[in-house]
Amino acid sequence: MIGFSILLFSFLWINENNNSNGIELLPVMGAALIILSSPSALINRSLLSNPVIVYIGLISYPLYLWHWPLLAFGKIIDTNLLAYKKMVMILLSFVLASLTFYGLEKPLRQQRPTAKLLIIYLTIMLFVMAIGILCQQKYIKARADIDNDMSKIQAAIREWDYPSALLKKNVFTVDQQTYYQVGTHQKSVLFVGDSNIEQYSARISALALEENGKNAIFATQESCLPMADPESDLDSPDICKSYVARAIQLSLARSDIDTVVFAGLWTLQLEDYRMTPELLKKNNDDFKKDVVKLMQAGKKVYIVLNIPVDEALNPYHLFERSYWGGFVVLHGGGIKKNDFVQYASPVVNPLREIANQTGATVIDPLDYLCSSNFCPAALEDGTPIYRNSKHLALRFVRDHMNYLDQTMR
Numbered sequence: 478m479i480g481f482s483i484l485l486f487s488f489l490w491i492n493e494n495n496n497s498n499g500i501e502l503l504p505v506m507g508a509a510l511i512i513l514s515s516p517s518a519l520i521n522r523s524l525l526s527n528p529v530i531v532y533i534g535l536i537s538y539p540l541y542l543w544h545w546p547l548l549a550f551g552k553i554i555d556t557n558l559l560a561y562k563k564m565v566m567i568l569l570s571f572v573l574a575s576l577t578f579y580g581l582e583k584p585l586r587q588q589r590p591t592a593k594l595l596i597i598y599l600t601i602m603l604f605v606m607a608i609g610i611l612c613q614q615k616y617i618k619a620r621a622d623i624d625n626d627m628s629k630i631q632a633a634i635r636e637w638d639y640p641s642a643l644l645k646k647n648v649f650t651v652d653q654q655t656y657y658q659v660g661t662h663q664k665s666v667l668f669v670g671d672s673n674i675e676q677y678s679a680r681i682s683a684l685a686l687e688e689n690g691k692n693a694i695f696a697t698q699e700s701c702l703p704m705a706d707p708e709s710d711l712d713s714p715d716i717c718k719s720y721v722a723r724a725i726q727l728s729l730a731r732s733d734i735d736t737v738v739f740a741g742l743w744t745l746q747l748e749d750y751r752m753t754p755e756l757l758k759k760n761n762d763d764f765k766k767d768v769v770k771l772m773q774a775g776k777k778v779y780i781v782l783n784i785p786v787d788e789a790l791n792p793y794h795l796f797e798r799s800y801w802g803g804f805v806v807l808h809g810g811g812i813k814k815n816d817f818v819q820y821a822s823p824v825v826n827p828l829r830e831i832a833n834q835t836g837a838t839v840i841d842p843l844d845y846l847c848s849s850n851f852c853p854a855a856l857e858d859g860t861p862i863y864r865n866s867k868h869l870a871l872r873f874v875r876d877h878m879n880y881l882d883q884t885m886r
Contacts, residue, residue, distance in 0.1 A: 480510025481520045539577035544570035626859045630792045633861035633870035639675040643682055644695065654723040660685035660692035665733045666884055667694045669703045669724045670740040673784065676868045677740070679875040684885040691885050694734070696724035702741040704764045725767055729774050737771050738884050739764075740781035742867055743824040761827040768835045778837040779884050780828055783821050784869060785843060785852040787812045792861040792870070795854060810854035814847045845880045 484507035491500060514521060524530065533540070547566045551558050588594065611617045640648075644657035658665075659682045668674050668681065675697050685693040701717035703724075728734045746752040746760070771778050788794070789812050818825075832839045846852055846862065855861050856877070864870045869878065 478519060480507045480514065481524075483507030483510065536571070536574040536578045539582060540570060540574035543573045543577070547573075627796060629860050629872075630795050632872060633792045633864055636871040637864065638871055639672075639678045639697075640695075641678065641682065644678065651727055652723050654696065654720055654727075656727070657695045658692055660690060662690060662692050663733060664735050665692035665694050665731070666736040666738060667696060667724060667728045667734050668738045668740070669696045669721060670738075670781075671697065671701050671703070671742055671745075672699045672868065673742045674703075674738070674740040674781075675699070676864070676871075677874055677878065677881055679871055680878055681881060681885065683875070684882060691736070692733070693885065696720060696727070700745070702743065702745060703739040704760050704767075721767070725771065728771060728776060734776070736777045736779070736884060738779040738781060738881070739768075742786065743783045743828065744786055744821050746824050747820075757823065757827070761831060764828075765831045765835065768831060768837050772835055772837065778835070779840055780832050780837050781840045781881065782825050782828060782842060784867075785812060785814075785817050785846060786867045787817065788866045790852070790854045790863045791866040792854070792863060795859075795861060812852050814843065814850050814852050817852060818843070840880055840883075842880060845878070 483503055487504040487507060491503070511518075511520060511525070516522070516526075544567060547570050548558075548563065551562060551566050608617070640657050643659060647658045649656050649658065662685075668677070674695070678693075678695060681693045684690050698717060698720040701720060703721050704717075725737075728737050746757060752760070768778050768780075789810060794810055829839055831837065843852070854863060856873075860873060861870050862873050
């Protein structure tokens with residue numbers, strides 16, 4: 478029972494975030510204890526001797542060989558592999574493992590070793606070795622060989638730099654809230670929001686280093702909109718409430734902060750938050766009170782609306798694999814602007830109204846990221862605009878995204 482308990486604990490506890498410091502030895506210890514226990518032990522007698530479990534043990538090696546390539550190629554074919562498709566892949570791996578066991582592994586085990594068989598096996602081994610050497614020496618082109626366009630896509634997907642090394646140089650805490658600051662100017666701009674404000678940090682930090690710029694202070698919390706009371710179904714809604722309230726309090730307490738910029742993935746209220754019309758109204762009423770409070774204190778307030786979001790903007794859809802080697806980079810991806818405007822209107826229109834009523838300034842990313850009727854996923858030279866379906870790419874923000882520059886002047 479001890480060995481089984483250790484295995485169960487390992488299954489439930491160990492993941493990619495806590496698989497170091499020797500903890501990965503726990504399942505090995507658990508398996509060893511089960512193996513060393515007698516056949517009459519409770520787990521061995523009642524569970525591991527079950528015919529189904531015994532059969533899985535028989536086909537376990539071909540099952541191990543089959544399941545990973547099936548899942549890997551399934552992910553290649555469909556980047557958003559749904560749970561039921563994964564289950565189909567796993568069931569298929571059981572079928573193929575059974576066929577491999579009875580059609581190949583078992584017959585080979587039953588054959589007596591002969592000189593002819595040894596020559597066949599040695600030939601196969603040398604052939605595989607030769608293929609590996611040819612690939613290593615690049616005589617055979619790898620399917621994953623990338624060109625310049627593909628390297629841009631890979632960079633867009635992988636790069637994320639918040640908090641950057643520059644931001645970490647000046648970190649301060651007020652009332653248990655952590656802030657990052659860049660610049661040594663007399664005036665400061667406070668940026669409040671979720672990861673959609675973090676995505677702008679590379680550009681904003683560069684502006685803060687300019688001679689005639691302002692300091693940039695970041696008060697952010699991932700997956701938390703910059704509203705004092707987002708009535709969401711998040712696991713930690715109290716965190717969302719507190720970080721906004723503390724950020725507003727900081728801006729009111731510091732005279733050097735003359736500008737506050739709110740930005741977020743406002744469409745979260747339609748997706749993860751699953752807002753009712755009543756809750757939407759309550760959120761907007763509370764947000765309006767915060768904006769009024771800041772305006773009355775003499776602060777300039779900017780409200781940055783939603784960037785276009787859609788799976789079609791994900792850079793994963795800017796290329797496809799060629800079965801003859803390498804990648805084929807696709808151009809022209811994107812979404813219709815009017816479709817997104819209609820989708821986001823329940824959360825964007827109230828923000829515009831709040832700005833009209835309070836005197837806050839609205840910045841609409843669609844004015845910069847979209848044409849009159851289309852929001853592209855990449856620039857004309859193939860540079861991706863987005864990191865994923867809900868965030869802009871770091872290089873695009875740093876080199877091309879200029880609609881927040883006005884907040885730092």
